[in-house]
Amino acid sequence: MPQKYLKKILTTRVYDVARETPLDYAPILSRRTGNRVWLKREDEQPVFSFKCRGAYNKMAGLSAAELKKGVVAASAGNHAQGVALAGYRLSAPTTIVMPRTTPQIKVDAVRSFGGKVVLHGDNYDAAYAHAREIATQRKLTFVHPYDDPEVIAGQGTIGMEIIKQHTGALDAVFVPVGGGGLISGIAVYIKQLRPEVKIIGVEPEDADAMERSLKAGKRVLLDHVGIFADGVAVRQVGEETFKLCKQFVDDMVVVTNDEICAAIKDIFEDRRSILEPAGALAYAGLKRYAEGKKLKDKNFIAIASGANVNFDRLRYVAERAEVGERREAIFAVTIPERPGALKQFCTILGDHNITEFNYRFADPKAAHIFVGVQIPPDTADAKKLVATLRSQGYATLDMTDNEMAKLHIRHLVGGRAPNAVNEILYRFEFPERPGALMNFLDKMGGSWNISLFHYRSHGADFGRVLVGMQVPPQDKKKFQKFLDTLGYEYAEETGNPAYKLFLS
Incomplete structure (x- = not known):
């Protein structure tokens, strides 16, 4: 199997659309970590992420008849743009199913390459299922974002470039992990030529499907994934990628969202480039790994995988970066x-x-x-x-x-309500689209009074909302039924010490 991938990577056609990105030495990051750090600048691709490599390699291998008929894909961002660009270059019609929560800037980017956008569902899983239905009904080729040998091989050209660009001593390459396509391609190539180089995957703590799967020895399906690093927000890794990671990945690192924010700031200070959360994920893992193992004077490479960040999200990043550092x-x-x-x-x-x-x-x-x-x-x-x-x-x-304190309480200090008897507090994740609040209120009906409500846009696909409701003890079963039928992620915060100190 490794030899098969080696040949695939060496014979890809990704450079019809992708460019060989620079490997930048990062002096400030190096001083900060006490190690020599390079960034592989995939944020400089035409679609500002590495995804065009795998998408184009997959589509370039299709027959003329398949290309003429067209392809379909599901994505909330970078993969969508990669498929649309490949379709533009290969004169193939592309249909991209995107969640209704997708920010308009990403929808417009796909349409700018001639892609037809279908908005469906509130999350990637719903968009993926609908895209599969379209592929079956219209007999179109489905371009998977990660679990496809041709896509994996396309991403593997990054590993090929690293070996060519960095001929000296190299201790580890840090790679962001979502479904596993990127790290699989990089790992399978580098391990054939430089087996001494460690391949280390990095995931957010609220989307750590690969870490859990490798520990369990089988693919794990997460109940819920966080949305901050949306480029790696995957509930389950791929079958093929899991096999490759079991064989070629040396270690995994899990980081917090605050650490990702700090990494975005660090990279900006060094390169004057603003990466998306998933794009800065690898460097966040590098920092944690080096600090945890007290490593100095090592040679590390981090994949800067993308820069498709919404401007509105930068406010949140700025607020949290100092805490993360x-x-x-x-x-x-x-x-x-x-x-x-x-x-x-x-x-x-x-x-x-x-x-x-x-x-x-x-x-x-x-x-x-x-x-x-x-x-x-x-x-x-x-x-x-x-x-x-x-x-x-x-x-x-x-x-x-304390996540609730950092997201909500800091903006609500002093908002006590002595008359709000039987108040309970919940955090919800609302889809960032019109009608989401009305859906909440419709299902809640007139059963309970809302005694507190705090929301602030962070430029993400989902909004984080803190809600206080007056629910008498005898209504607990009825209230739980409301939660179960709502369809939004939630967590109770009534016992949070920040609530007790500042609001209750």
């Missing part, structure tokens, strides 16, 4: 409600710069404040600061890793 800590602190208390609190902070401060009067004896503090990176300074505050008699909670 551990340059900002977020605390909930209780101080006395009296004149001079805030000054005394700031005195204890000493030279630490306050990055955020949220407060509203609620209790005549105690003040609950939500505060962000700048801290030196890569130190235990936050823990020391918590210990210092507690030793001075301040009840302190570290909220740096």
Whole structure:
């Protein structure tokens, strides 16, 4: 099997549309990690991601009759653009099924290459199923985004370029992982020529299908995937890609969304390029891997896989980057409600710069404040600061890793409602499309009063919403039935300490 892929990769036709991207040495990233770091710049492809390689290689191998009839694909972004570009170059009609939640900028990009866009469903799974139906009904060739030998071989040309461009010592190549097509192609090529080079996959913690599958020894289907790094948001890896990864991938790294945000910022500071979350994923994994294993003076390559980021998402990235780099800590602190208390609190902070401060009067004896503090990176300074505050008699909670606090509570501090009896709190993920809120309200009916609602757009396919509802104890079964029929992802937050301190 490896020899078969080696031949496929060496004889691909990807360079009809793709370019050989540069391997850029990154001096700032190298200094920051204590290792020599290069970025493989797939964000510089014509469609700003590597996906055009695999899509074109698959389609270039079709017969004239198949091309004339046309192809169909399902995608929310990069694969769609790759297929549309390949169709344009090969004069083949392309039908791309995209979720209705797909941002307009991505829909327009596909149409600019002549692709016909069909909007269907609220997520990739629904779009994929519909695309398969179209392929069967109209007898069109389906171009899979990752689980196809020709697509894998097309992505494998990145590994071929790396071997040619980097002839010196190389310790590891870090690759973002969604369905596994990219890492499979790179791994199967590099391991044949440079078996000593480690191939390390990187996934977000809320979309770690490959990590779980490799540990289980079989493909695992995730109940839910996170949407921030949408380029790798896959519930189940491919059959073929899983076989290849079992044989050729050395290790997997799982990172947080905050670490991805920090990686986007780091790469911008080094290259002045803004990558999409999935595009910066490999470098985020490199940082965690090197720090966790205390590696220095090694030679690492990270795949910068794409730059199709929505402008609106940059606000969210900027908010979270400092936390991801551990340059900002977020605390909930209780101080006395009296004149001079805030000054005394700031005195204890000493030279630490306050990055955020949220407060509203609620209790005549105690003040609950939500505060962000700048801290030196890569130190235990936050823990020391918590210990210092507690030793001075301040009840302190570290909220740096509290997702609800970072997404919602920081914007709601002081919004107490003493009359909101029987209030429960839930986080929902709403499809980012017209009618999503109305669907929620229709199914909820007039059964319970909404006592709190917070939403802020982050330029993603789904919006994150915090909702408080007044649900009497006797209505719990009825309420659970409502949740089960809603069709949105949800999580209860009534017991979250941030809610208890600032809202309840």
